[in-house]
Amino acid sequence: MGKIDKNNPLKSLEHWEDDILQRYPDPDTQEKEKEAFRDYQNSERIDTVRAFYKLNHQYQNYDFVIKKEQEFLRFDKKEMSLWEAVDFLNTLIDDSDPDIDLDQLQHLLQTSEAIRADGHPDWFVLTGFLHDVGKVLCLFGEPQWAVVGDTFPVGCQFSDKIVYPEFFETNTDSSDDRYNHKYGIYEKNCGLNNVKMSWGHDEYLYQIMKDYLPEPALYMIRYHSFYAQHRENAYDHLMSEHDHKMFEWVKKFNPYDLYSKAPVPPDAKTLKPYYQDLVAKYLPEKLKF
Ligand SMILES: [Fe+2]
Numbered sequence: 001m002g003k004i005d006k007n008n009p010l011k012s013l014e015h016w017e018d019d020i021l022q023r024y025p026d027p028d029t030q031e032k033e034k035e036a037f038r039d040y041q042n043s044e045r046i047d048t049v050r051a052f053y054k055l056n057h058q059y060q061n062y063d064f065v066i067k068k069e070q071e072f073l074r075f076d077k078k079e080m081s082l083w084e085a086v087d088f089l090n091t092l093i094d095d096s097d098p099d100i101d102l103d104q105l106q107h108l109l110q111t112s113e114a115i116r117a118d119g120h121p122d123w124f125v126l127t128g129f130l131h132d133v134g135k136v137l138c139l140f141g142e143p144q145w146a147v148v149g150d151t152f153p154v155g156c157q158f159s160d161k162i163v164y165p166e167f168f169e170t171n172t173d174s175s176d177d178r179y180n181h182k183y184g185i186y187e188k189n190c191g192l193n194n195v196k197m198s199w200g201h202d203e204y205l206y207q208i209m210k211d212y213l214p215e216p217a218l219y220m221i222r223y224h225s226f227y228a229q230h231r232e233n234a235y236d237h238l239m240s241e242h243d244h245k246m247f248e249w250v251k252k253f254n255p256y257d258l259y260s261k262a263p264v265p266p267d268a269k270t271l272k273p274y275y276q277d278l279v280a281k282y283l284p285e286k287l288k289f
C-alpha cells in the first residue's frame, strides 16, 4: 500500500467517481459485473474516499467558497484554447495507480461519443466533451477536495442526503447561526442561481463557459456533481420552477458521465476533426482560466 498524501488522499481523482458508481450503479449493468466491481472497490479505496470527503466536508464552507471565487474568477491564471486545456488536463497523471486505464481525454470522449451516438444536439455532445475541463484546478495547485467530489449548497444547512453527512460536524458553518438552519441566508425557492455551491470543477467551468453555451448545457456543467439534488431531491426548497425544468437536462446528462465506459476506447486521433469543428462553432479561440 502506497503512502497516502494527507491533503490529497485519493490515489487517483477517478476514485471519487468510482465511489459514485458504487452509490448509483448502472441499472443496465448485469449483476455479475456489479459483483466484480465490488471486489475491485477494495477497502483501501474506501478509506481514501472517506478521508477525501472528511476534508471536503470540513473545509468547504461559505467563506472558503467566497475566497476561491475571488481567487479564480479573475481568470488570470492561464489563457488556453479548449484543445490546449484538454491537453493540459491530460498531463494530470495519477499517482502510479495500475487500475487506472483511462486518461482524462478518454473519459471526456467516451462521455461525448455516447451522447453523440444517441443523436442528441451538437451542443450536448460538446458539453460531454468539455464537462470536466474545470479539473485543471488541480494543475493550479488546488487540493483534490477543492476540485472534485459531490457538490452542495453552502450558506444553509447541509442535507443528510449528502454523502458522509456526519463529516459536516467539523465544518464551522454547522455551528454558525447564520447558516445552520434550513434556508440559512436564502429565501424559500429563491432559485439556484442565488445559491452558492461548494467550490470545484463544476462551478469553475460554468463561469468560464457561461457566455458561450445554451442554458441546458450550462446547467449540466454547473450541477453535474450535485448528486444530493439530481439524485436525492434534497434541496427542492431552494429550487425555482425553472431550475426543476433545467434539471431534467442535468439528469439526462448524468448517465453519460457515469456509465459510458465503452468496451473499445474512442480513437482520439480519428475523432479530432469532428471535435475541432464543434469547438470552433461554439467557443472563441482562446479561453481565460
Ligand atoms: Fe465532473
Ligand SMILES: [Fe+2]
Residues within 6 Å of the ligand: 107, 131, 132, 257
Ligand atoms: Fe465526468
